[in-house]
Amino acid sequence: MASDAIVIGGGxxxxxxxxxxxxxxxxxxxxxxxxxxxxxxxxxxxxxTGERVDNGQHILMGCYHETFRFLRRxxxxxxxxLQRELxxxxxxxxxRRSRLVCPPLPSPLHLMAGVIDxxxxxxRDRLSVLKLRVPLANARAQLRGSDTxxxxxxxxxxxxxxxxxxxxxxxxxxxxxxxxxAALNQPIAHAAAEPFARVLAQMLGPDPRDAAVGIxxxxxxxxxxxxxxxxxxxxxxxxxxxxxxxxAIERDAVAHVAVRDEVLRAGVVICAAPxxxxxxxxxxxxxxxxxxxxxxxxDAVLSAAAKTPASPIVTVNLWFDRVVLDxxxxxxxxxxxQWVFDKRIAFGERASHLSTVSSGxxxxxxxTNQELxxxxxxxxxxxxxxxxxxxLRCATVVREKRATFSLAxxxxxxxxTTTPVRGLLLxxxxxDTGLPATIESAVVSGxxxxxxxx
Numbered sequence: 001m002a003s004d005a006i007v008i009g010g011g012x013x014x015x016x017x018x019x020x021x022x023x024x025x026x027x028x029x030x031x032x033x034x035x036x037x038x039x040x041x042x043x044x045x046x047x048x049t050g051e052r053v054d055n056g057q058h059i060l061m062g063c064y065h066e067t068f069r070f071l072r073r074x075x076x077x078x079x080x081x082l083q084r085e086l087x088x089x090x091x092x093x094x095x096r097r098s099r100l101v102c103p104p105l106p107s108p109l110h111l112m113a114g115v116i117d118x119x120x121x122x123x124r125d126r127l128s129v130l131k132l133r134v135p136l137a138n139a140r141a142q143l144r145g146s147d148t149x150x151x152x153x154x155x156x157x158x159x160x161x162x163x164x165x166x167x168x169x170x171x172x173x174x175x176x177x178x179x180x181x182a183a184l185n186q187p188i189a190h191a192a193a194e195p196f197a198r199v200l201a202q203m204l205g206p207d208p209r210d211a212a213v214g215i216x217x218x219x220x221x222x223x224x225x226x227x228x229x230x231x232x233x234x235x236x237x238x239x240x241x242x243x244x245x246x247x248a249i250e251r252d253a254v255a256h257v258a259v260r261d262e263v264l265r266a267g268v269v270i271c272a273a274p275x276x277x278x279x280x281x282x283x284x285x286x287x288x289x290x291x292x293x294x295x296x297x298x299d300a301v302l303s304a305a306a307k308t309p310a311s312p313i314v315t316v317n318l319w320f321d322r323v324v325l326d327x328x329x330x331x332x333x334x335x336x337x338q339w340v341f342d343k344r345i346a347f348g349e350r351a352s353h354l355s356t357v358s359s360g361x362x363x364x365x366x367x368t369n370q371e372l373x374x375x376x377x378x379x380x381x382x383x384x385x386x387x388x389x390x391x392l393r394c395a396t397v398v399r400e401k402r403a404t405f406s407l408a409x410x411x412x413x414x415x416x417t418t419t420p421v422r423g424l425l426l427x428x429x430x431x432d433t434g435l436p437a438t439i440e441s442a443v444v445s446g447x448x449x450x451x452x453x454x
Contacts, residue, residue: 003029003238003266005453006257008245008281011039012439013427014272015228016070016446022235023073024454029266030232031243031259033273036221037229040274040403041439043219048394049319052219056315056400057341057355060214063202064440066447074227081328081346083212085110086203089327090120090174091383093334100175102211108136108204111211120174131166139201143434151197155409158184161193178331178338184436185311185359185404192409195436202435215328215346247271247424248283249298254423258283268423270449275430276402278305298421304412308430310402314361316376317343317353317396324352324386335379336364352390354380369397404437405430417448425449 007018010032018028036042038055046053060067060080071077086102102114115121115129139151152161158180162172177188183199184191203211216223229239240259247269248255257264273281279302316337325342332338337356344352356376358364364372373395380387414432417425427449428442435441 006266009272010037012442013446020450028237062212063210082214086211139197143201152193158188272427313403315398321391
């Protein structure tokens with residue numbers, strides 16, 4: 001029996017699209033090339049501890065409305081612990097620890113009030129946040145569809161945008177740079193300002209809780225993959241792994257999908273694989289009438305995908321013999337590892353299981369595992385006194401060399417959901433959602449593709 005829709009890719013984008021379609025009564029087939037589902041947001045069994053370990057620390061934000069909609073659909077919303085309001089402990093390079101707490105005020109006043117009350121800053125630094133009122137208002141207007149108000153200039157980097165808007169070096173180091181690097185996975189001197197302004201516009205929406213941090217209470221495969229598969233199978237969908245798909249296109253229309261020697265057909269195909277895999281997925285038959293010169297053509301999209309570089313993330317998991325951290329996460333501005341999360345608090349472990357995150361990790365991704373472990377241990381011991389007396393039981397390094405796509409100015413434009421190829425839609429975090437390569441961008445794209453099918 002032919003499917004109504006074939007979804008290629010089993011990460012957040014593909015599973016959210018498939019679940020939305022199945023919920024609407026469509027017959028869906030999901031094809032994942034890897035042995036396991038989850039894409040770039042999944043988990044594996046650590047060989048030393050036997051524990052399920054995420055392939056990188058992922059968080060959710062309160063403004064991830066489409067992600068929480070997806071989790072509600074599959075019955076997994078309770079697997080995320082969301083803060084009441086944005087709060088974060090920060091440990092400076094000199095060891096001074098402080099806490100940013102945003103009070104329950106209307107947005108964006110809650111952020112500005114939190115910064116003004118932040119004891120780590122001098123008054124000059126605190127008051128500089130007020131200079132972002134107009135840019136943030138422009139970002140909110142742009143988010144609502146305004147064509148006349150822009151938050152950032154085309155080609156402007158995050159660093160240039162913050163400097164132009166009067167943010168002091170201290171506030172940039174303690175707040176804006178850690179937030180931007182975490183969101184964009186790129187140094188602020190290289191990343192474009194427009195996606196960062198979009199992130200801030202979403203975080204600083206009408207609900208103050210939009211800026212709150214959500215911590216998964218389970219490994220990622222248990223958080224959303226297993227519930228999504230159960231949801232799909234209960235509605236008659238087929239989910240296949242180890243299924244490398246090739247999409248045959250003839251005369252600007254999808255002819256079929258091949259998995260090795262097997263031919264599959266469906267009314268529509270949604271390609272939700274990572275952008276860097278797209279050039280290997282499509283087989284095109286020569287067609288003299290094809291619109292290959294059209295900038296919106298599939299050939300142009302595949303060319304843009306091939307020209308879009310990736311940015312890596314390095315995560316180091318450290319298991320200690322005792323508790324060394326008393327909060328779920330801390331920021332370490334000015335270090336190679338910008339954030340540290342204690343899985344113990346989320347997973348209910350007795351001793352600290354720290355996960356250090358180095359975003360935009362081009363400078364260290366080629367180092368050996370031991371070098372990365374030593375670096376993480378040195379930075380943690382320097383920042384967290386309790387870790388100095390603890391014994392490291394074991395450690396694991398996770399490199400995601402193509403964790404996200406680059407957001408440097410001047411790169412090819414990201415594509416839309418629809419294509420000129422009949423029967424083909426695109427999904428994935430690289431789709432032009434206006435967001436960086438986040439879970440929310442992936443789910444937004446998945447829901448858009450499902451809505452286009454319906």
